[in-house]
Amino acid sequence: MTHTYTVTGMTCNNCKASVEKALEALEDITSVTVNLEQSEATISMSKHLTTQQLQEALPNKYQITEKPKTQNVFASSNLIEEEQSDLKQLFPLFLIFGYITVAAILLNYNPWNGSSFMLDFMGLFYIVFSFFKLLDLKGFPESFKMYDPLAKVFPAYGWIYPFLELALGVLFLMRIQIPLALIITVVILGITTIGVTKTLLDKKAIQCACLGTALKLPMTKATFIENTIMLIMAVWMLIKIYS
Known part of the structure; x- marks a missing residue:
């Protein structure tokens, strides 16, 4: 009910x-x-x-x-409007993801270097996403610990996380300690993805903190896909480095 x-x-x-x-x-x-x-x-x-x-x-x-209950005569219509509203809310996430992808391609298209593209993509991803989190550093930890397992247990992790993302972005873009940065990426995004998956399976309607609290984004499959792409890239790069 x-x-x-x-x-x-x-x-x-x-x-x-x-x-x-x-x-x-x-x-x-x-x-x-x-x-x-x-x-x-x-x-x-x-x-x-x-x-x-x-x-x-x-x-x-x-x-x-x-609030008093009102009869919903147009339930199916409202459901469609709600889905459209979710897509509209997610538009900033798709737009930012597109910009990051295009920028990483332009940096590596001539000559094409797939490994360098992935490092630049991950670096830009972390830099941009940490920027939005830092816009509301006080509000981010509260939203983040709603679904991140580590932030729930250690609230201070929510305060550290935006700076950790910023540091990882610099490491990837500057090509410094890449293996360490990849391992940290697998660990922190793996933990977050577990929390996102659990939230989606429980069908909880909460706000996603991936772009901080400055932009109100619903927790959807897009968040899971975004984290999964980063995880696949990190694992792929680690395999290439140590194979």
């Missing part, structure tokens, strides 16, 4: 992440989607929880009230 609630008291992405985290911690909650602009929370639950139970899970600064 899914219900929509009005949540007051939220003023920033940190508030949004705090509300999502508090509600998702409840045993019978299966997914939580918070819309900061509309001050709404859409909550799916396996067992009905009262508004009072939800309120008790939230910090005192937030107030939650259930």
Whole structure:
């Protein structure tokens, strides 16, 4: 069962992440989607929880009230609109991914060097993605630990991660300690991909922190594909180096 609630008291992405985290911690909650602009929370639950139970899970600064149900005559139409909305939200991710790919190709097309292309791609990927994370360094750790297993256990990892990406980007672009950078890439993206996979399998509607919190991106298969491409490149390069 899914219900929509009005949540007051939220003023920033940190508030949004705090509300999502508090509600998702409840045993019978299966997914939580918070819309900061509309001050709404859409909550799916396996067992009905009262508004009072939800309120008790939230910090005192937030107030939650259930919105009245309205009959949805155009359910299928709304589903199509929701899918289109997700694609629209993901457009910045596709655009950035395209720019990185084209830039890496232009740097290596004459003469073509596949290995150099992959190193430049990974370097640009890390530099660009760390930039967006650093735009809201306070908000990123809260969103990141919603799905990254290591960030959940060690919250400080969420603060370090953008700088780790920046360092890896420099190593790849400058061709410094490439084997070490590849191994770190396999480890950190492998951990994140496990968290992304679990989130997708649990069908939780949460915000993806791949571009920080500056751009509101939903967690979708695109996030899984993005991480998988980087992992394949890193593993391929390691095989070439040590074979």
